[in-house]
Amino acid sequence: MAGITTHVLDNETGMPGAGMRIDFSVFENGAYRHVKTVETNAEGRTDDMILSPEETKVGQYELLFHVAEYYAGKGRQLPDPPFIEDVPVRFSVFDASQHYHVPMLCTPWTCTTYRGS
Amino acid sequence: MSILNIDRRKVIVGLIIGAASIRSLLEGTGFVSTAAAQEAAGGGRLTLHAIDTYSGQTRPDLRIDLSIMENGAFRLLKTVSTVQGGRTEAPVLEADELQVGRYELLLHLDEYFEGFGADLPEPPFLGKVPIRFGVFDAGQRFHVPILFNPWNYSYYRGS
Numbered sequence: 001m002a003g004i005t006t007h008v009l010d011n012e013t014g015m016p017g018a019g020m021r022i023d024f025s026v027f028e029n030g031a032y033r034h035v036k037t038v039e040t041n042a043e044g045r046t047d048d049m050i051l052s053p054e055e056t057k058v059g060q061y062e063l064l065f066h067v068a069e070y071y072a073g074k075g076r077q078l079p080d081p082p083f084i085e086d087v088p089v090r091f092s093v094f095d096a097s098q099h100y101h102v103p104m105l106c107t108p109w110t111c112t113t114y115r116g117s
Numbered sequence: 118m119s120i121l122n123i124d125r126r127k128v129i130v131g132l133i134i135g136a137a138s139i140r141s142l143l144e145g146t147g148f149v150s151t152a153a154a155q156e157a158a159g160g161g162r163l164t165l166h167a168i169d170t171y172s173g174q175t176r177p178d179l180r181i182d183l184s185i186m187e188n189g190a191f192r193l194l195k196t197v198s199t200v201q202g203g204r205t206e207a208p209v210l211e212a213d214e215l216q217v218g219r220y221e222l223l224l225h226l227d228e229y230f231e232g233f234g235a236d237l238p239e240p241p242f243l244g245k246v247p248i249r250f251g252v253f254d255a256g257q258r259f260h261v262p263i264l265f266n267p268w269n270y271s272y273y274r275g276s
Contacts, residue, residue: 058240060240060244079251079253079254080251080253081217081218081219081251081252081253082251082253083250083251083253083274084250084251085219085249085250085251086249087249088247088249090243090244090245090246090247091242091243092238092240092241092242092243092244094238094239094240094241094242095238105271109273109274110271110272110273110274111271111272111273112269112270112271113269113270113271114268114269114270115242115268115269
């Protein structure tokens with residue numbers, strides 16, 4: 001399988017990060033152009049792939065994870081401004097025939113991303 | 118590439134274990150620790166530690182641009198470079214330089230890894246990596262460790 005997918009894991013609770021808003025953008029002509037906004041489901045994944053294999057081209061992409069909004073929505077008390085707020089993850093697709101799984105592991109004080117599978 | 122893939126898996130497992138440890142360390146801490154309260158009188162500061170988990174050692178010469186959010190856009194404050202040990206020669210921001218706000222450390226990972234001939238795809242999976250965080254109390258110390266390699270990165274509020 002090719003294409004782009006993500007998975008949000010809430011490392012504070014050890015649960016999937018459900019209901020997190022994510023903005024997906026593509027780098028074009030020197031700037032990131034917003035393509036779509038998605039929200040994670042109960043499993044912390046998105047119902048549809050961020051980008052299907054057919055849509056995925058070699059290039060640079062950004063997933064902007066609205067982490068502070070997610071925690072605020074759960075009634076978590078955060079400082080102002082929060083330490084971790086909107087987290088951009090910028091990555092390249094260098095071979096469109098490969099799958100790019102880009103998870104976000106977060107707490108209000110940490111975040112981690114990697115190329116998964 | 119096969120060696121790189123093995124490393125990647127090891128690093129991911131390490132990061133997951135690390136994230137759990139960090140979480141346990143952070144649990145129960147408030148926004149203002151006792152140490153932070155003691156520092157308040159002397160002013161805050163921003164420091165970083167860039168740890169290269171690809172090389173397994175802290176190399177110098179990672180270029181990092183520090184910006185602050187102003188009127189909806191990031192404005193470049195300064196460019197720093199890591200020295201041997203993965204830190205910067207002086208605190209990134211000290212005393213009055215540190216203000217409440219939203220900051221970005223832009224890591225030039227692409228040129229860093231090219232600098233010593235790491236085996237990377239073209240374009241590399243991670244090129245220019247933005248590390249964003251908020252400073253909510255200019256009297257506290259904000260230490261931002263960043264663990265990175267060509268396939269992942271992690272950062273947190275350290276001490």
